[in-house]
């Protein structure tokens with residue numbers, strides 16, 4: 101393969117740490133790591149103008165999404181309506197402050213901050229301007245990519261709608277319509293945003309004299325001389341570390357906590373929803389069975405995967421990766437790296453069930469028979485999802501390769 105000569109273009113794989121030079125002609129293609137097969141650079145289908153247009157549209161759509169009527173239900177000649185933020189306030193008044201906080205952060209606040217920062221950075225780049233704060237702003241926008249969950253909330257909304265529309269008249273308001281549009285555009289931004297290109301325009305990669313001993317910024321992939329260890333990255337201001345600090349002990353602590361909470365999360369009921377004018381408590385698996393019995397097989401399979409299978413596979417996958425480091429295993433490293441990437445990517449979709457509750461509790465309280473509320477398992481369940489997302493982030497997959505190299 102033809103490689104470019106001097107200058108920038110040397111990258112360290114974020115999954116295994118292997119230093120390699122990117123091929124010169126990478127436009128319209130995907131470059132994979134020579135060691136672990138992870139994606140180093142993807143330019144296919146990427147466009148900064150498309151990302152900017154979608155991001156700006158999301159910011160504009162989030163205004164009516166947050167301010168207009170979201171859902172309306174009609175039963176017994178009375179109606180109830182909600183706003184996006186009322187999911188959080190309803191949880192708070194019902195005595196679930198942690199759920200209220202999670203819904204407020206993931207659905208209301210983080211999408212506004214993420215797409216506000218992204219629009220500012222991409223907009224200024226489009227105008228040919230670079231300001232000193234843009235590296236920091238783009239880093240925070242990227243960090244919030246996992247935690248801003250408009251598209252996951254949409255799935256929750258769809259599930260809740262399908263379950264309740266038989267027994268209660270549910271109307272989707274302009275707030276929900278604009279939020280649906282914002283959620284779809286958020287998926288387009290994920291697909292079109294070329295982060296490497298944005299970083300290169302904020303500050304170009306620099307040549308490092310000794311790439312073999314250089315360290316790499318985890319946030320913006322900038323390669324720096326080894327003496328930058330512990331100091332701030334000149335491009336994005338994140339603290340630069342050779343490896344994530346206390347990665348293994350933190351991942352073990354978080355994964356163990358999630359593993360313990362996984363038991364009550366599945367044993368106790370998650371919520372009560374009025375199904376056919378009857379308050380019905382359901383656990384994660386009972387919810388899946390209800391959906392299947394109602395003939396909603398596609399949603400049943402989806403919720404089974406999101407709420408039961410994904411948390412379980414995440415716990416097993418992370419344990420496999422941690423054990424690999426502790427035992428200095430050199431077996432199946434590529435498979436482990438792939439597992440880790442999947443675990444990191446899909447974890448946020450497990451928030452569907454808490455969002456089902458969040459979407460409908462505010463419009464469900466009519467009388468002693470028709471009401472919806474969160475139940476005991478909702479807090480441990482949400483905690484499992486949040487803890488596994490954080491533990492996937494604290495784990496440093498490069499340690500598996502370090503440990504395997506130490507073996508010989």
Ligand SMILES: [Zn+2]
Pocket residue numbers: 113114115116117118133134135136137138
């Ligand atoms: Zn790699």
Ligand SMILES: [Zn+2]
Pocket residue numbers: 317318319320321322333334335336337338
């Ligand atoms: Zn950086």
